[in-house]
Amino acid sequence: MRENGSVTSATGQAPAVPAVQPRLIATDLDGTLLRDDKSVSDRTIAALAAAERAGIEVFFVTGRPARWMDVVSDHVHGHGLAICANGAAVVDLHAGGRIVEVRPLARPAALDAVRTLRTAAPGTSFAVELTTGIHYEAAYPPFFLDPGASVAPAEKLLHETAAGGAAPVLKVLAHHPELSPDAFLALARTAVGGGASITRSSPTALLEISGAGVSKASTLELCCAERSIDPSEVVAFGDMPNDIEMLSWAGTSYAMGNAHPDVLAAASGRTVANNEDGVAVVIERILQGL
Structure with missing residues (x-):
């Protein structure tokens, strides 16, 4: 739900902001971080970089395979990792999309x-x-x-x-x-x-x-456990059913303005659509509060 072009809680009341200072941002790509033309806007690039400078890790969590990650490979900072194929692979984008962990389907x-x-x-x-x-x-x-x-x-x-x-x-x-x-x-x-x-x-x-048991959420949980990051310290973004588990797991989550109805129901907050840089809007608000 829009509020002055920004973000609201899932009930449409006061603007939604994390109750705990976040340590990790987990964002879907298509329909979420990316615009419909598959580009990453300058505003979003700046917001991602600002989050990393503030000490907040950014993880791209997507259904895409590693070989389709060139759209964001230049925007991964310190750790270089992304979660691909709905949690089935963790890849190192600093190493050309090399798969470093696999959770296979037998x-x-x-x-x-x-x-x-x-x-x-x-x-x-x-x-x-x-x-x-x-x-x-x-x-x-x-x-x-x-x-x-x-x-x-x-x-x-x-x-x-x-x-x-x-x-x-x-x-x-x-x-x-x-x-x-x-x-x-x-x-x-x-x-x-x-x-x-x-x-x-x-x-x-x-x-x-x-x-069985493989999802964006379960692999993100493993990556967070390795970093001693609690779910309450995670902010997640998504728009489609493959994001629901991740949005439900994260302490704070945002459905995009263009999201599937089930995603809107699962998230704790809402932001504007992907073509309006909804992820950047939230990140900017978070950083203003640090």
């Missing part, structure tokens, strides 16, 4: 999810995101940013000829040409159950399937 669990969704939602097509790149089925919407991807049935893409001999699976993507995004998500979560984590970040019926 291939048997991935195969179970694929087979279950083929039955529960006929017409679903799949892509498989590995640590080495993405590959997809012929019916899956093509990845023009990944021209080197191979095309084959998901069962073949997930086949492992020797135990431990294949690249780890970060996530499986499932696309349906007719179902609504939220209906597809609800159906998939019910059908697959607890064998995998399923979420979405696209405006289309495109689901992202990760290992």
Whole structure:
């Protein structure tokens, strides 16, 4: 909810500011930090740098793979780390996006999810995101940013000829040409159950399937524990269902003005839309109070 172009609490009352001085800012990228044209505004760049100078670490936490992090790689400061693939990978952007930690989706669990969704939602097509790149089925919407991807049935893409001999699976993507995004998500979560984590970040019926318990929130929690940072010292930003766990975990969280209704309900505060530099608006307010 807008208040004089700034931020409000989730109930729309007094402007929302963290109750505890923050030590870490965790922000989603697409639809949140990035504008719709995938740029980072000068105002946002300045706000991120100011936060780091004030001793507040900034973590980019995204569904993007490491190879798509060039849009923000110049704006990571001291630690150089980002959380990618919805928590399945921690990457070092100072080292060209090198993956330093993996929380994989086990291939048997991935195969179970694929087979279950083929039955529960006929017409679903799949892509498989590995640590080495993405590959997809012929019916899956093509990845023009990944021209080197191979095309084959998901069962073949997930086949492992020797135990431990294949690249780890970060996530499986499932696309349906007719179902609504939220209906597809609800159906998939019910059908697959607890064998995998399923979420979405696209405006289309495109689901992202990760290992059980893997999410932006759970990997961020691990990174914070390594730094002795309490959830109350974390400020998080997001706009889509794959951000909900992170926004619920963080001591202070903001849904963007353009956020999904479920995200608005999960966050403790709201800021303006991504195209209005909503993340920068909040960071500036936080720094004014230090």
